[in-house]
Amino acid sequence: MSSYGNYLNLIALSLFSYEVAGTAFGVGAVMALRLFSGFLAGLVAGGLLARATRRTVMVCTDVAQVTAMAVLAMTASHTPPWLLGCAVVVMGAGNTLFNVSLRSAVPVMVGQEARARANGLLVAARSWATVLGFASAAPVIGFGGYATAFAVNAASFAVSAAALLVLRPRTDDRGAAGGEVPGPSAEQGAGASSRPAAGGRPGLAALGVPALLAGMIALRALDALASSSHNVALPVVADSNGSTDPAVFMTQFWAAWAVGTFLAQQVLRRRTDSSAWGARAFAVGTCAMSISFVLAFTGLPAVALVLASVSAGFADGCTEIVYTSRLQATPDRQRSRLFGLSATAETSGFTVGTVSAAAALEALPALVVVGAFHGVAVCGALVLLALTTVSGGTAPPRSSTSADEGEESHGTRPGAGTVPGA
Structure with missing residues (x-):
């Protein structure tokens, strides 16, 4: 509601x-x-x-x-x-x-x-x-x-x-002060990697966030920047589409996108293996989403446009679920701060992207602008994929507590802490 x-x-x-x-x-x-x-x-x-x-x-x-x-x-x-x-x-x-x-x-x-x-x-x-x-x-x-x-x-x-x-x-969780998860596992989750946060310094380094998790947050910011371009460009394309009323065109586009996100929820709810929630799945989903959104601006016929929108929604839904589930795997004490930093990164990316895309559309076609912005997201996703290959880790711990120590060597140990299509 x-x-x-x-x-x-x-x-x-x-x-x-x-x-x-x-x-x-x-x-x-x-x-x-x-x-x-x-x-x-x-x-x-x-x-x-x-x-x-x-x-x-x-x-x-x-x-x-x-x-x-x-x-x-x-x-x-x-x-x-x-x-x-x-x-x-x-x-x-x-x-x-x-x-x-x-x-x-x-x-x-x-x-x-x-x-x-x-x-x-x-x-x-x-x-x-x-x-x-x-x-x-x-x-x-x-x-x-x-x-x-x-x-x-x-x-x-x-x-x-x-x-x-x-x-x-x-x-x-009320087992300890500040909502920390009770018991010995809470000490593991808030151990060495989170001690720098005690000084109150904001930022990923101060929160002990490992490279893969920091990379996911950075890619999320690039995703928001890229998504701002199609949000700004879509009304322009809808208005220039002489065969369809602009409001009808945008409603069809977002309705197809919503169908895709619903399908993503139906598919991922059946995935129980932990590899579905790692940085690699997030990076692949970001690539698929960006490519689908760019295809939607290539002047496709109506049926193909709907399929591209559904594909974009499916990839968008997958990345949202994977990303959120991964951040939620962090200890309760660190989770709120990490989501706050993520929100700041996403807002920054979307703000910069909205201003830049609006200015670029004054001189360039919508396809060029959307393609360039989503190209940046694809490049970021490829960098994260390379990072997952080097580190050898793709999945988060099985829970926010019990697997922290065992995941550290893979670079996936959790640290501390929209608009449609973003």
């Missing part, structure tokens, strides 16, 4: 920002403010979640976003720019903190063995929410204006907060 509200809001808030600011620069400034607040939230997420439970943070971010959207709904006819700015800061930071809390809480909620299936369900739900949010934006705004769109968005966050309060899921 909250993802549906987010994607409905993505369109409604962009159009509303133009109405309030009156210029394209104003719209860009609002988007930059939202992304920057998400970037900062990723940096502080680890420290915040070390002091508060994940469920508390998720409920508080939902309530904050309900408040922000309710205020915009009540002032939609005369919203001052400063109030709009405050709302987008709350939305950007709240979305990042909620996602970091949820992703790092999944192994506690369902157990390490079931985390991949849970991630698949989350990815599939988000994919359909993306399509429904985009498809319903125009009818909702047309029927009741921006106030109705913001009210629907507020209601979606209220449903999410109510579910957390009623269901009361277990989101934190």
Whole structure:
């Protein structure tokens, strides 16, 4: 529900920002403010979640976003720019903190063995929410204006907060201080590799993150950069496609993509071997996703375009599930900080990519821009594949605790710590 509200809001808030600011620069400034607040939230997420439970943070971010959207709904006819700015800061930071809390809480909620299936369900739900949010934006705004769109968005966050309060899921291990996993295995998970984090220094090196895991986070940032190009270029291609209405074209594209992510969830839920969750699988999936997205911009006929979109969604879903499951294999004490760093890296990549792709599209065809950006992601994936070959490790430990020592020699010992198609 909250993802549906987010994607409905993505369109409604962009159009509303133009109405309030009156210029394209104003719209860009609002988007930059939202992304920057998400970037900062990723940096502080680890420290915040070390002091508060994940469920508390998720409920508080939902309530904050309900408040922000309710205020915009009540002032939609005369919203001052400063109030709009405050709302987008709350939305950007709240979305990042909620996602970091949820992703790092999944192994506690369902157990390490079931985390991949849970991630698949989350990815599939988000994919359909993306399509429904985009498809319903125009009818909702047309029927009741921006106030109705913001009210629907507020209601979606209220449903999410109510579910957390009623269901009361277990989101934190409470066997030791700070939510650390209890027992001797926690000492292994928070041993030598995590001691540098005690000084409070942010960054992958300070958190003792090994090369393969750091490489996966770096590739995730390149993936976000590449994905920004097709998100920016798709409306341009849809508008230039004379045979199809732009809204219909984009809805068909993202609906096919959502089907692909759903198929990925169905396939990966049947994979029980640990090799499915390693850096090598993530790198191969990133290559497949980038190639599929580039093919979708080559002017394919309708049927082939749908197949390319399904293929991109399938690879996108696989990489999302593999990547999230791999980071969740880290010890509970380190997981939140690692997801916070990942969120910062992804936001940075998407921000830089959005600005660069928009500028490049002023002078170059969409295929060239999308091909160049996704080419960077493919190169990064090939580097990670080479790294996995040299290190000889592809899979994470079987759990967040028991296999840490045995995996160290393979370079896969865990360390500390969207937009559609990203």
